[in-house]
Amino acid sequence: MSGLSIDKLSMRFDLPGGGSVQALKDVSLDLKAGELLSVLGPSGCGKTTLLNIVAGFLAPTEGVMTLNDHVIKGPDAERGMVFQQGALFEWMSVRENVGFGPSMKGMPKNDKAEIVNHLLDVVGLQDFKEKAVYELSGGMQQRVALARCLANDPDVILMDEPLGALDALTREKMQSLVLKLWKETGKTIILITHSVEEALLLGERLIVMAPRPGRIHKEYRLPFAELGVNSDLREVKLHPDFGPKREEILNMIWDMEEEIMGTAEADA
Amino acid sequence: MTGLIVLAVYVGIFVGSMMIFTRIGAGIRDYTSLKTVTFGDESAVRPNRAAGIISLLTLFLLWGMFTGSSLIPGFLHAPAPYAGETSFEYTVEANGETDTATVKVLVHKREETPDAPAVEPGEGFAKNDSIIVAQYRSQLVSFDKNDDVKKKDGAKIVAINGQKVQPGDKIEIEGGSVTISQKGTPNFAPENGLQMEPLYLPSPEAVIARTGKVLNEGFRGTSLLGHLGWSLFRVVAGFICGAIVGIPLGYAMGLSNWFRGWFDPIVEFMRPVPPLALIPLVIIWAGIGETGKIILLFLAALWIMAIAARSGVSGVNISKVHAAYSLGASKWQIMRHVIIPNSLPEIFTGARVAMGVCWGTVVAAELVAAEKGAGMMIMVASKFQNTDIVILGIILIGVIGFGIDMLMRGAERIMVPWKGKG
Numbered sequence: 001m002s003g004l005s006i007d008k009l010s011m012r013f014d015l016p017g018g019g020s021v022q023a024l025k026d027v028s029l030d031l032k033a034g035e036l037l038s039v040l041g042p043s044g045c046g047k048t049t050l051l052n053i054v055a056g057f058l059a060p061t062e063g064v065m066t067l068n069d070h071v072i073k074g075p076d077a078e079r080g081m082v083f084q085q086g087a088l089f090e091w092m093s094v095r096e097n098v099g100f101g102p103s104m105k106g107m108p109k110n111d112k113a114e115i116v117n118h119l120l121d122v123v124g125l126q127d128f129k130e131k132a133v134y135e136l137s138g139g140m141q142q143r144v145a146l147a148r149c150l151a152n153d154p155d156v157i158l159m160d161e162p163l164g165a166l167d168a169l170t171r172e173k174m175q176s177l178v179l180k181l182w183k184e185t186g187k188t189i190i191l192i193t194h195s196v197e198e199a200l201l202l203g204e205r206l207i208v209m210a211p212r213p214g215r216i217h218k219e220y221r222l223p224f225a226e227l228g229v230n231s232d233l234r235e236v237k238l239h240p241d242f243g244p245k246r247e248e249i250l251n252m253i254w255d256m257e258e259e260i261m262g263t264a265e266a267d268a
Numbered sequence: 269m270t271g272l273i274v275l276a277v278y279v280g281i282f283v284g285s286m287m288i289f290t291r292i293g294a295g296i297r298d299y300t301s302l303k304t305v306t307f308g309d310e311s312a313v314r315p316n317r318a319a320g321i322i323s324l325l326t327l328f329l330l331w332g333m334f335t336g337s338s339l340i341p342g343f344l345h346a347p348a349p350y351a352g353e354t355s356f357e358y359t360v361e362a363n364g365e366t367d368t369a370t371v372k373v374l375v376h377k378r379e380e381t382p383d384a385p386a387v388e389p390g391e392g393f394a395k396n397d398s399i400i401v402a403q404y405r406s407q408l409v410s411f412d413k414n415d416d417v418k419k420k421d422g423a424k425i426v427a428i429n430g431q432k433v434q435p436g437d438k439i440e441i442e443g444g445s446v447t448i449s450q451k452g453t454p455n456f457a458p459e460n461g462l463q464m465e466p467l468y469l470p471s472p473e474a475v476i477a478r479t480g481k482v483l484n485e486g487f488r489g490t491s492l493l494g495h496l497g498w499s500l501f502r503v504v505a506g507f508i509c510g511a512i513v514g515i516p517l518g519y520a521m522g523l524s525n526w527f528r529g530w531f532d533p534i535v536e537f538m539r540p541v542p543p544l545a546l547i548p549l550v551i552i553w554a555g556i557g558e559t560g561k562i563i564l565l566f567l568a569a570l571w572i573m574a575i576a577a578r579s580g581v582s583g584v585n586i587s588k589v590h591a592a593y594s595l596g597a598s599k600w601q602i603m604r605h606v607i608i609p610n611s612l613p614e615i616f617t618g619a620r621v622a623m624g625v626c627w628g629t630v631v632a633a634e635l636v637a638a639e640k641g642a643g644m645m646i647m648v649a650s651k652f653q654n655t656d657i658v659i660l661g662i663i664l665i666g667v668i669g670f671g672i673d674m675l676m677r678g679a680e681r682i683m684v685p686w687k688g689k690g
Contacts, residue, residue, distance in 0.1 A: 077596030
């Protein structure tokens with residue numbers, strides 16, 4: 001089967017002082033090629049752990065993951081990752097950062113330059129090509145990170161709160177850009193976010209995870225991402241279903257947070 | 269006493285120029301000058317250019333003032349030691365009679381050897397005397413040598429310049445003071461003034477003149493640049509050896525559990541040992557030649573460089589490594605393109621520290637034993653009381669140490685412009 005398949009994934013850490021933490025329990029998920037999935041959940045529900053396992057940075061204690069029918073064992077160029085921030089190489093220019101993946105593969109210079117140029121056009125950073133990345137604003141840096149990931153032409157793009165550190169306006173522009181790139185490239189994308197609105201806008205599918213142990217609580221299929229590809233995101237937010245969905249999910253997460261607080265108090 | 273006067277002059281110039289120069293520049297209206305809260309805002313404190321220049325000039329001025337330098341106008345000089353001719357009268361009592369005679373005193377500079385001024389013997393049983401005294405020295409006046417009545421015959425000084433005296437008394441006269449010793453002999457000491465004796469602090473022009481001389485003739489068979497060059501060569505050689513071993517060691521410690529476990533105790537133990545404490549052992553093992561010095565500097569640089577490289581590796585943001593893996597980089601490529609560039613700022617910082625430590629260590633090692641080198645130069649000069657060479661050496665050592673640091677900073681700016689920007 002083409003696509004990403006996660007089967008009964010569990011993750012348990014042993015704590016140094018004895019005991020253990022069940023970060024994920026029996027998480028199963030099938031993602032078809034080209035699907036856009038956003039993952040929401042209260043803090044501590046294992047979102048980032050899940051992403052790190054898919055990326056191959058962590059090995060699950062139980063369960064199997066396959067991408068295009070082969071088992072995921074470690075990090076690989078087929079699964080690109082966009083981090084919240086701080087993952088650009090500040091000793092390289094914008095151009096070198098974007099061209100990092102092709103360079104590692106030993107791609108001929110001309111081919112690489114073509115890819116880099118194209119992607120810099122797509123993310124609108126052609127004028128900043130030779131700048132050092134630390135000279136760019138936060139939003140520009142995340143565009144570099146996106147372009148760097150795309151330059152490697154991965155099958156799956158994993159995004160760990162990539163827009164979390166941006167201001168509201170930049171964030172909205174970036175959300176449109178992500179949708180546009182998704183549609184144009186047809187990549188499978190998993191996006192982790194703290195923002196319910198962002199999850200609704202950027203999720204063709206949306207899963208809400210619950211903590212203790214981390215598991216999939218509820219799954220939605222949403223029309224907003226498709227709508228957002230061709231129209232202004234602010235119009236999408238005015239869609240009659242958008243508000244109620246947002247309230248529903250907010251309440252769900254709110255209840256979970258309260259439950260965590262409650263058990264924490266009971267523990268104390 | 270002189271110290272307090274020097275301090276008073278220094279503080280006076282500090283306060284006076286502060287009063288004047290903080291007024292100047294009040295017209296500037298840049299952003300910082302518009303801040304109302306400056307006390308406690310470190311960013312609003314910028315070094316005052318004028319203060320820096322005046323500070324250095326003041327040091328030279330004080331140096332010149334208290335050494336009677338010819339480079340500054342004479343009226344600024346601190347009171348000089350007395351030089352020239354003076355005299356005093358002494359009154360001798362013997363056999364119930366008194367007679368008065370004059371002592372002519374010529375106070376001369378230390379490097380001169382004049383003859384005693386000629387005097388007429390004069391009337392009476394006490395005859396006139398003449399003595400010469402070098403500045404900063406004192407001279408007993410054997411007044412009775414030419415007198416008709418000797419001390420052992422009961423001659424006794426009862427007055428100096430008409431003032432009655434007892435043994436132990438001190439009388440101020442023009443150009444100095446006369447003290448009557450316990451045995452009744454007058455002892456003349458010229459006024460020292462407030463200037464430093466050249467033995468303790470030579471004047472700036474003496475140091476400059478000596479610089480020229482040492483530049484031309486060298487010192488102990490090696491030119492001045494040769495001495496400095498040898499010291500620098502040892503530092504560079506020791507540092508390079510330390511870096512060649514230390515940096516890979518630090519990387520290994522940052523990348524492998526086994527290396528970290530194996531070398532951590534050694535590095536953590538050796539790091540706090542001051543390199544100077546190793547000098548005796550290194551001399552025992554390798555002698556006082558170049559090998560010993562370079563081993564010492566190697567050991568001084570090694571631990572610093574290893575720790576800098578280790579913390580450079582551990583300082584890599586794990587996201588960067590993850591990102592590189594996700595972009596398809598191999599371990600070697602991650603080493604080459606992520607870990608090494610990411611650790612360079614730390615390594616440069618370590619190199620700056622190591623060069624500073626090496627420079628200090630080499631001078632100390634040369635003080636202990638060396639044939640050539642800046643430290644050897646000042647050590648040998650001090651044994652021969654060539655204070656001017658000692659001061660020259662200290663200034664040059666300081667200038668070179670500062671130059672090394674500036675060079676390293678410059679290299680850092682060019683080589684790792686991303687430092688602190690991650």
